[in-house]
Amino acid sequence: MERTGVAMTPGNIRTRKLSTAVVLGIAVAAVALAAVVVFGLGIGNWVLVVALGGVFYLAGVYVAASRVEGRRAARNRTWSALIHSACVLAILPLASVVWTLVSKGMERLDGDFFGSSMNNIGARDPEGGAYHAIVGTLEQVGIATVITVPLGVLGAIYLVEYGRGRFAAAIRFFVDVMTGIPSIVAGLFVLSFYVLIVTPWFNDGRPGFSGFAAALALSVLMLPTIVRSTEEMLRLVPGPLREGAYALGVPKWKTILRIVLPTALSGIVTGIMLAIARAAGETAPVLLVAGGGAAINFNAFENNQSSLALFVYQQAGDASRYAPARAWTAALTLVALVLILTIAAKLLARRNQLTR
Known part of the structure; x- marks a missing residue:
């Protein structure tokens, strides 16, 4: 059976996977492209870079996984990446609050206080x-x-x-x-x-x-x-x-x-x-x-x-x-x-x- 130009055989299913290096390369390229777009057009700061980079990353992972692993595996990988991204976005505000409290609260953290x-x-x-x-x-x-x-x-x-x-x-x-x-x-x-x-x-x-x-x-x-x-x-x-x-x-x-x-x-x-x-x-x-x-x-x-x-x-x-x-x-x-x-x-x- 053929799917997106890739022969799906038992050996193929076990071997044709996106490597970690490719995924990291897509992430770096997505962030770099987002930075060029945002800072080149002057439409935002690093927050918009991260958000736009996430969108580019999901699109890049889907395209790469479709060509290597097939559409079903690509959808699975994309949704997994989306879930992990949502988890990171949920943790970021908490981490920001903790960092702000610790960095600014250390100034008067003394015995007199x-x-x-x-x-x-x-x-x-x-x-x-x-x-x-x-x-x-x-x-x-x-x-x-x-x-x-x-x-x-x-x-x-x-x-x-x-x-x-x-x-x-x-x-x-x-x-x-x-x-x-x-x-x-x-x-x-x-x-x-x-x-x-x-x-x-x-x-x-x-x-x-x-x-x-x-x-x-x-x-x-x-x-x-x-x-x-x-x-x-x-x-x-x-x-x-x-x-x-x-x-x-x-x-x-x-x-x-x-x-x-x-x-x-x-x-x-x-x-x-x-x-x-x-x-x-x-x-x-x-x-x-x-x-x-x-x-x-x-x-x-x-x-x-x-x-x-x-x-x-x-x-x-x-x-x-x-x-x-x-x-x-x-x-x-x-x-x-x-x-x-x-x-x-x-x-x-x-x-x-x-x-x-």
Whole structure:
């Protein structure tokens, strides 16, 4: 059988393949041709060169593979190259963000930044750090996690294992609605209810801004994420595991505690860390109900308190020439903090699974 002028025999199928050198040559030629077109016509920069080079590369690979391997193999190779290119394009923005954070955040990565606050720091002072913001972030996110994780996990267990009828359907509906609530709405809810109504009873009639109020707002944002992710993970647990436990006479509550939850633990931890990462990066709720502040405040239940996200927002809009460096270092610190917590949680969950 003949296809595109190439005899397709068993020996031919095994031997006629595009070599790696040819593929690399096509890639180099595609980028060079794109550079000549873009820079020669003056229509863009290196980003357009990469995009246009990718198009030329796909066309060149298809033509070369059609002549050597046949049209079917050429289509397969082209689609494979397109999928790999899409993967690279998806990774590039993430790599760019990481590189920008690391390169610009290293400027103030010193002991003074982590050991001092912005209290009594003027626009012309190069000193000042984010110690107060780090303390605020850890306390607010920690309190929100302690409040939200038990509620979210227990709510998901009810929906999967016990929930039936209209009440369970109503809970699922409100969880779905809460998932799309903007963060500023959560902040306004806590401001109007807790700060302006509840705290005046215990504060001589004055509203009390605090880190705890910010933690409540973050809990509103974290709860639907934890409920939804935990619910999906619990539904992935195979039914025969539950049925086997029931057949042995194990009570339902003990089956859930000893079999279902450990099986889904890795996915549950992932959902919890996603919720924590979102809460740690929120600015509007902290600004509304915690007020921010330049001084160190270890008491999350009294007085204003800042956070890393709010610190980045304030420093990015500050007129001081030293503020942008502080903002970039604070952003890098926030990302590193979330990364460390995620790795620690993953390792802890994996260790618990191995020891069972």
